[in-house]
Amino acid sequence: MQAQTYNQEGKYRTFQEISENVPAASNLSYLVSTAAVNYIRQLKDIVPDITNVYGKLCIPFEHFKFEIIQSDVKDKSSHKVAVYFYSEPITWIDTLDAKLLIAYGDQRESLHSGSEVETDLIALQPFLNISTIIQGTSNKLT
Numbered sequence: 001m002q003a004q005t006y007n008q009e010g011k012y013r014t015f016q017e018i019s020e021n022v023p024a025a026s027n028l029s030y031l032v033s034t035a036a037v038n039y040i041r042q043l044k045d046i047v048p049d050i051t052n053v054y055g056k057l058c059i060p061f062e063h064f065k066f067e068i069i070q071s072d073v074k075d076k077s078s079h080k081v082a083v084y085f086y087s088e089p090i091t092w093i094d095t096l097d098a099k100l101l102i103a104y105g106d107q108r109e110s111l112h113s114g115s116e117v118e119t120d121l122i123a124l125q126p127f128l129n130i131s132t133i134i135q136g137t138s139n140k141l142t
Contacts, residue, residue, distance in 0.1 A: 003028065003073055014078075015071035033066030036083065040064060047085045050128060053099065053121040060104075061085040086131065091117075098124045 003018055006025040012018045018025045047059040069080040091107040092100060099121045103110075107117045122128070 003071070007073070010073075013073055015068050029066055029068045032068060032081070036066055036081075040083070047087065050122060050125070053123070058120055058122065059085075059087050059090070061087050084131075092130075092133075093117075093119060095124075096121070100124065 003015070003025075006022045006028070007018050012021060015028065019028070043061075045060050045062075046057045047061050048057065050057065050059050052058045063086050065084040065086070067082045067084070069082055070078060071080070072078040088104065089106045091103040091105065091111070093103060093107075093111065094101045100123075101119055101121055103117045103119050110117050
């Protein structure tokens with residue numbers, strides 16, 4: 001429906017064609033994301049599908065970004081979107097057997113001082129990504 005605003009003559013069929021030919025169409029991802037907001041609120045600020053070794057959803061997110069990957073106005077089956085969830089800072093302690101040993105928040109000082117830190121193990125998996133890293137006594141991920 002949003003694509004019709006930028007493609008009133010029906011000249012373009014795909015999201016890529018519309019984006020390449022109508023500069024204002026760069027707003028489409030944002031406009032479509034407003035429809036997804038109610039679904040994302042249902043997640044209660046927890047990243048879906050990423051669980052710890054006990055099968056519990058465990059990564060809280062602070063914000064998200066919605067992106068249209070591809071779309072075809074005449075073929076709904078070709079619609080692909082991505083939702084990027086950004087967590088609070090997480091301290092990466094180590095990688096053990098394809099699992100990340102993490103602590104929530106910036107725990108570098110506590111680890112450096114030898115204080116006890118609560119940890120979690122999260123399996124490496126498709127679509128789990130590290131968006132930023134700060135090198136330090138231990139590593140901090142977000």
